[in-house]
Amino acid sequence: MPQQPLAQVPVDATWDWQEQGACREADTALFFHPQNERGMSRLRRDRAAKSVCGRCEVRLECADYAIRAREPYGVWGGLTEEERERIYVRSTLTTFGRDKGEGIRAAGVDYINEMLAR
Numbered sequence: 001m002p003q004q005p006l007a008q009v010p011v012d013a014t015w016d017w018q019e020q021g022a023c024r025e026a027d028t029a030l031f032f033h034p035q036n037e038r039g040m041s042r043l044r045r046d047r048a049a050k051s052v053c054g055r056c057e058v059r060l061e062c063a064d065y066a067i068r069a070r071e072p073y074g075v076w077g078g079l080t081e082e083e084r085e086r087i088y089v090r091s092t093l094t095t096f097g098r099d100k101g102e103g104i105r106a107a108g109v110d111y112i113n114e115m116l117a118r
């Protein structure tokens with residue numbers, strides 16, 4: 001079942017950054033691949049989603065959340081599922097704490113910016 005981009009699912013006051021997400025105005029299907037999507041179709045869709053994230057004011061908050069929550073699907077904070085997996089592998093942490101900023105610190109902002117540029 002497709003999920004909504006984070007910014008379209010405000011949950012509580014501590015997640016108020018979601019309301020500033022650039023994806024609020026975007027097509028949800030851009031951020032979550034359909035079943036069996038592969039190759040150039042997937043690459044193009046991921047790039048289009050990352051382009052939206054690239055102009056999002058809350059990109060780092062979103063990436064931080066996705067890493068800490070180990071979101072399994074979708075583009076979050078400009079990171080694809082595969083890119084987040086690489087962050088998990090690179091990290092010496094086996095689990096990410098719930099503290100805000102811990103995911104970003106583990107991943108490194110430079111690494112996230114590099115992934116967004118691809």
Ligand code: SF4
Pocket residue numbers: 005006007018020021022023024031052053054056057058059060062063075076077078
């Ligand atoms: S970084 Fe991307 S997925 Fe996250 S709120 Fe912004 S536009 Fe949405």
